[in-house]
Each structure stands twice: as C-alpha cells, then as structure tokens.
Amino acid sequence: MCGAQVLGRIEAAWQAIDPVPDPEIPVLTLRDLGIVREVRLDEEGALEVVLTPTYSGCPATEVISASVAEALEAAGLAPFAVTLRRAPAWTTDWISEQGRQRLREYGIAPPGPVAAGEGVPVRLHRRAAAPVAPAASADPSCPRCDSPRTERLSAFGSTACKSLWRCLACREPFEHFKPI
Amino acid sequence: MSTPSIQPGRDPAVQYLLRLGDFCLIHAQRLGEWCGHAPILEEDIALTNLALDLIGQARALLTRAGQVGHERGAPAAFDEDQLAFLREERDYLNPTLVELPRGDFAFTVLRNAAVATWMRLMWTRLQASRDAELAAIAAKALKESRYHEQHAADWVVRLGDGTPESHRRLQDALDRLWRYTLELFEADAVDEAAAASGLGPRWADLREDWHAAMQALLDEAGVRAPATGSHVTTGRRGVHSEHMGRLLAEMQHLQRAYPGGAW
Numbered sequence: 532m533c534g535a536q537v538l539g540r541i542e543a544a545w546q547a548i549d550p551v552p553d554p555e556i557p558v559l560t561l562r563d564l565g566i567v568r569e570v571r572l573d574e575e576g577a578l579e580v581v582l583t584p585t586y587s588g589c590p591a592t593e594v595i596s597a598s599v600a601e602a603l604e605a606a607g608l609a610p611f612a613v614t615l616r617r618a619p620a621w622t623t624d625w626i627s628e629q630g631r632q633r634l635r636e637y638g639i640a641p642p643g644p645v646a647a648g649e650g651v652p653v654r655l656h657r658r659a660a661a662p663v664a665p666a667a668s669a670d671p672s673c674p675r676c677d678s679p680r681t682e683r684l685s686a687f688g689s690t691a692c693k694s695l696w697r698c699l700a701c702r703e704p705f706e707h708f709k710p711i
Numbered sequence: 712m713s714t715p716s717i718q719p720g721r722d723p724a725v726q727y728l729l730r731l732g733d734f735c736l737i738h739a740q741r742l743g744e745w746c747g748h749a750p751i752l753e754e755d756i757a758l759t760n761l762a763l764d765l766i767g768q769a770r771a772l773l774t775r776a777g778q779v780g781h782e783r784g785a786p787a788a789f790d791e792d793q794l795a796f797l798r799e800e801r802d803y804l805n806p807t808l809v810e811l812p813r814g815d816f817a818f819t820v821l822r823n824a825a826v827a828t829w830m831r832l833m834w835t836r837l838q839a840s841r842d843a844e845l846a847a848i849a850a851k852a853l854k855e856s857r858y859h860e861q862h863a864a865d866w867v868v869r870l871g872d873g874t875p876e877s878h879r880r881l882q883d884a885l886d887r888l889w890r891y892t893l894e895l896f897e898a899d900a901v902d903e904a905a906a907a908s909g910l911g912p913r914w915a916d917l918r919e920d921w922h923a924a925m926q927a928l929l930d931e932a933g934v935r936a937p938a939t940g941s942h943v944t945t946g947r948r949g950v951h952s953e954h955m956g957r958l959l960a961e962m963q964h965l966q967r968a969y970p971g972g973a974w
Binding site: 584588589619620654658684711 | 753756760763764766767768771843844846848851852858860861862865868924928931
C-alpha cells in the first residue's frame with residue numbers, strides 16, 4: 532500500500548470520527564474531549580482507532596466505542612478495530628479550547644488546569660479554623676454571567692465528571708466539569 | 712437450577728490482583744446500598760458516584776487477574792463477570808473491613824476515609840508496577856481516590872466537629888471499625904511474591920503513611936482511635952465474617968439465576 536493511500540484512510544477516519552458527540556454531554560465531540568488518542572494502520576492495512584476512557588467507571592465507555600465503530604462503518608472504512616488504551620491516563624487538560632468554549636456556552640463551567648490540584652494533600656477544615664474565603668483561584672466562574680463569586684453546592688452531580696455550583700451574583704445554579 | 716462456580720486457583724500474582732479487585736468490588740457493593748437511603752440527596756449522588764468509580768476499578772483489576780491467571784497456566788481466562796459473580800465465598804479475597812454492614816452515615820464516611828486513604832497510597836506505588844496494565848489502572852484510579860479521600864475527610868471532620876450527636880456517632884464508628892484496619896497491613900507470602908516480582912508493594916509497606924494520614928484526620932475531627940487487640944481479621948485469605956455470605960447472595964443472585972446474563 533502506498534503512502535498516499537495510507538494517509539488517505541487515516542485522514543478519512545479522522546474526518547468520520549470528527550462529528551461524533553459524547554453521549555453524556557452531546558455538545559462536545561469525542562475529539563473535543565481528547566479521548567481519541569490515535570488513528571493508525573497496522574502492517575496488514577487494518578485501521579485501528581485508539582480511545583482512552585475518561586473515568587474507570589464511566590458507563591459511557593462502551594457507548595463511545597460503539598458510536599466510533601458506527602461512524603467508521605458508515606464511512607465505508609471497514610475493516611477496523613476500536614481499542615482502549617489506559618496509559619497515559621486521560622486528563623481534563625486534554626479538552627480542546629473549542630471544547631471549553633462549547634461547554635461554557637452550554638452552561639457548564641469548564642475545568643481549570645489539573646496541575647493546581649495534583650499532589651495537594653487532603654485539606655482539613657474545622658468550623659473554627661475554616662478560612663473566610665476559600666481558595667478562590669480553583670473555583671469556576673459562572674458560565675452565564677462570568678462572575679467569579681460562586682459556591683459549591685455538591686461535590687458530585689448528574690455524571691461522574693461534574694459538580695454542582697451556584698453563582699452568588701446572578702443566583703443561577705450551574706454544573707462544573709471537575710479537573711482530574 | 713444452579714450455575715457452577717469457578718475456581719480461580721492459588722497463584723500468588725492472581726491472588727494479589729484479586730485482593731485489590733475484591734477490595735474495590737465489595738466496598739462498592741456496600742456503598743451502592745445507600746442509593747435512595749442517604750441522609751441528603753447530594754450524598755446519595757456522591758456515594759453512588761464513588762461506588763461507580765470503584766466498580767470501574769474492580770472491573771479492570773478482575774479482568775487483569777483473569778488474564779494473568781491464564782498467562783500463568785490456568786486452563787481458561789476467566790472474565791470480569793465470572794470472577795465477580797461466580798466464585799464461592801472462600802475465593803473472595805477482600806479484607807473483612809469492607810464487607811461489614813454499612814452501618815450509619817458516620818460509619819460509612821469513616822470507612823470511606825480509611826479505604827480511600829489506603830487506596831491513594833496503594834495506587835501511588837502501583838504506578839511503578841512491572842505489570843504495565845496494572846500500572847495504567849493505578850494511574851487512572853489514583854486521580855479518583857484523591858477526590859474520594861477529600862470527600863470522606865470533609866465529612867469525618869464535619870461530623871467530629873459537629874453536634875454532640877454527630878461527634879458521638881463518629882467516635883462510636885471509630886471504636887467499632889478500628890480493629891478491622893489491622894488486616895490492611897498484614898504481611899504474607901502473597902505480598903512477598905508480589906514485592907519480589909515487582910508486581911506491587913506489600914500491604915504492610917503502606918502502614919506508616921496510612922497511620923500518619925489517619926492520625927491527622929482523626930485529630931482534626933477530635934476523635935480518638937481505641938487500642939487494638941491482637942486479633943487480625945482474615946478476609947483477604949478468604950475466611951470472612953458472617954456478613955459476607957448474605958452480601959454475596961444478593962450480589963450474585965442475578966448471575967446465578969440467569970447464567971451468562973448481560974446487557
């Protein structure tokens with residue numbers, strides 16, 4: 532198989548995958564999420580698309596693999612294999628700039644950089660010792676009115692990847708995509 | 712009608728992986744019991760989210776255990792569902808701590824803190840496992856154990872530093888739970904083999920770091936761990952408390968009644 536054909540199939544696969552939405556946050560595509568890690572051809576010319584799971588227990592993982600397979604099938608790219616690769620572990624830092632913009636427009640505050648929280652020891656606060664203003668830098672701004680004055684209502688939300696917040700300026704509740 | 716049980720064998724590498732997988736699985740099963748019963752809606756969602764992460768981790772670990780068993784001479788590679796649902800009680804290797812009934816909310820959040828702290832320390836070390844798949848599972852799970860630990864620690868401090876009633880319940884939970892933590896640091900031949908082959912650390916290697924983290928947490932919450940006796944529970948050797956049988960009966964029911972059922 533010549534070089535141009537190889538590139539052609541790989542390029543066609545990327546194009547086929549490009550519009551496939553995330554099943555739980557359909558405003559994002561799988562590519563926006565950064566979970567399509569690689570598209571390649573093996574020695575026999577079979578196409579392989581490598582995905583990485585977001586959370587260990589994400590119930591959407593199987594649906595995501597199936598929807599990628601469906602898109603490749605529809606584009607006439609069989610035979611192909613959709614495989615999962617765990618390492619390196621997915622991080623919200625891989626969400627594209629376009630993905631972050633789409634999240635904000637959809638009303639979900641995008642995640643901040645992960646480095647801020649990695650390796651930070653568990654924070655312990657008694658009532659008397661609780662700081663008046665908690666570390667504001669990691670708190671998300673309101674995706675509707677942009678105010679930085681927000682408070683967390685619940686550490687967990689409708690899906691594993693989100694927490695629930697409220698804006699203290701416009702009073703609207705909103706979801707936040709947690710950095711991991 | 713009954714489905715025949717499977718026997719995963721006594722290979723030490725498989726046992727090491729099953730201990731970790733069963734630790735996550737049985738802990739998740741107990742957490743899942745809170746679905747619809749937690750004191751507030753936010754905690755209902757939180758506890759089931761934690762359970763979901765743990766089931767994901769258990770799936771990966773049990774899958775790996777089945778593969779390693781096959782590589783090391785078992786006639787068949789058992790899959791995650793066979794290992795989760797078709798073993799006999801004696802072949803489950805979780806520490807006794809996680810099979811204890813869920814108790815009240817104080818007992819649950821204290822156990823969550825003890826387990827999440829242990830898991831964070833374990834996953835951190837397992838990132839260096841010579842088994843590349845186990846190292847990859849660990850790198851992913853480590854991120855999850857961090858927020859599990861933070862969430863549980865928030866509640867432990869909140870209850871210890873809350874009302875007289877919440878403080879009393881937390882201290883009661885600690886008095887009941889503490890003796891079961893001895894098992895989390897026991898050395899044996901399975902651990903020695905794992906340490907020698909580079910599969911993973913001995914559980915005993917986590918003892919100091921775990922005690923330091925738990926001590927800081929309990930101090931902040933204003934509760935005191937009781938003295939421990941000499942009895943060490945034996946769940947991770949397959950000898951369980953009377954609670955395990957009933958837990959398994961519920962957990963295995965569907966798979967035993969509808970063999971091979973999937974969705």
